[in-house]
Amino acid sequence: MKNIHCKVFGHDYRVSRNVTYHVKEYTCKNCKKELTTNGNGYLTELTPKFKEINDLLERIHAKRHMRSSVKPRVDASNEEELEYINIEHKVKSSDKIHATINTDNLLVFKH
DSSP states (O other): OHHHHHHHHOOOEEEEEEOSSSOEEEEETTTOOEEEEOTTSOEEEOOHHHHHHHHHHHHHHHHHHHHHHOOOOBOSSOTTOBOOOEEEEESSSSOEEEEEOOGGGOOOOOO
16 A cells, blocks of 8 residues: 555655765655665665665775864964874764874974
């Protein structure tokens, strides 16, 4: 009976998961049909193969996003010294990654 609504009025897709900025997974509100965006940007049915690809993409995206958001911060009172930065980056709703930057390996240019 759930499919009758979709056959008459069409599917009502909602974003169920943001994999990356451009790749998302969608679920129909009524019949629970799942779709995802493929490599060309079109919607395709979410198969186990696409689910595995999306999981891998999400992990890569989270690592790159975490790496790009870690930037050294210069103390305003003493520009010669850099302070240690402790960063908490939320990857998933339950997992947290803690990163600490060691300033010994940083190269800082002053203008």
